[in-house]
Amino acid sequence: KAGVTQTPRYLIKTRGQQVTLSCSPISGHRSVSWYQQTPGQGLQFLFEYFSETQRNKGNFPGRFSGRQFSNSRSEMNVSTLELGDSALYLCASSPRLGGYTFGSGTRLTVV
Amino acid sequence: EDQVTQSPEALRLQEGESSSLNCSYTVSGLRGLFWYRQDPGKGPEFLFTLYSAGEEKEKERLKATLTKKESFLHITAPKPEDSATYLCAAAYRDDKIIFGKGTRLHILP
Numbered sequence: 001k002a003g004v005t006q007t008p009r010y011l012i013k014t015r016g017q018q019v020t021l022s023c024s025p026i027s028g029h030r031s032v033s034w035y036q037q038t039p040g041q042g043l044q045f046l047f048e049y050f051s052e053t054q055r056n057k058g059n060f061p062g063r064f065s066g067r068q069f070s071n072s073r074s075e076m077n078v079s080t081l082e083l084g085d086s087a088l089y090l091c092a093s094s095p096r097l098g099g100y101t102f103g104s105g106t107r108l109t110v111v
Numbered sequence: 112e113d114q115v116t117q118s119p120e121a122l123r124l125q126e127g128e129s130s131s132l133n134c135s136y137t138v139s140g141l142r143g144l145f146w147y148r149q150d151p152g153k154g155p156e157f158l159f160t161l162y163s164a165g166e167e168k169e170k171e172r173l174k175a176t177l178t179k180k181e182s183f184l185h186i187t188a189p190k191p192e193d194s195a196t197y198l199c200a201a202a203y204r205d206d207k208i209i210f211g212k213g214t215r216l217h218i219l220p
Contacts, residue, residue, distance in 0.1 A: 004154070035210075042212035043155075043198065056207060090154050102147075102154030 002026065004093050004103035012109045018079040021106045025072050025093030031055075032074040033100065034066055037088040046089075049074055078108075086110045113138040115201050117211035124189055125219050132184040132214045134199035142206075144182045146175050147198040149213070155198055158184075189218045 005024040013019050025032050034046040045058040049068035066076040072093070078085055086109050092100035116135045124130055136144065143162050147155035159168040161177040168175050172193065174185040184197055194217050200210040 033208075043200075043210035045208060045210075048206070056205070092154070099157065099160060100145075100155075101157060104152075104154050 004091055004101050006089075006091050006103035006106050008106060009104065010107045010109075012111060013081050014111055015081055015083060017081050018077060019081060019108060020075055020077045021089055021091075021108075023074045023076075023091030023093075023103060025074070025091075026101055029093035029095050029101075030072055031094045032068055032072060033092045033094070034074070034076050035090045035092065036060075037090055037105070038086075043090070046076065081110045083110050113201075113203065113207075113209060115199060115209045115211040117197075117199055117214050119214060120212070121215040121217070123217045123219060124186075126190060127188050129185070129187045129189070131186070132197055132216070134182040134184070134211055135180060136182070136199075136201045136209075137180075138201045138203035138209065140204035141201055142204075143202040144177055145200045145202070146173075146182070146184055147200070149196045149198055158197075186216070189216075191218045191220050194218045 007022045031050045033048040035043045037043045047066050048056040052068045063079045068074045088105045088107050090102050090105045092102045094100045118133045143160050145160050146158040149155040159175040164179045166177050172187050176183045196213040196215050198213045202208045
């Protein structure tokens, strides 16, 4: 069975630009969560969507936003990119709380 | 403050040398404690879920246990392929989840 698919795998953007990352969850999984991973801070929760509704949100500025479509696919958007936004962005899907399956992530580099 | 702390940050073991990784948590209303393994350049891979104190789960050379304040991941006779970063996470009230920063495990052949 297909896993969680994240696109693109790598991305280089310039400060001030915006970026959209995509996540296709495992078929049948209705919960999609997004995380930012950096060497210093570890995995930090961005937000979770369930049936197109944002269920939880982490402590990130409003520049970080997301959405979920009716087919459970999700996108996250970061506007006005800063150097500190360089990180591995991970998406995870789950049929229930906690049993997450993660994608391989999108490595974002802001220059 | 709700938090999850993992120790040690890094651990180097000889092949066959058993040890334990610690995950201490202070959250209100724990709903589940999760362990993941992460290899470089990849997303975390789910290992175990523990729901209540006293619960234990095993998979090959790994065994996870849970108390009211911490969880342990015991690694018995590890092999080089067990080298990875091991993450724990606590799910708690309002369906929130916090990850620890992980333990980088390196098994020397």
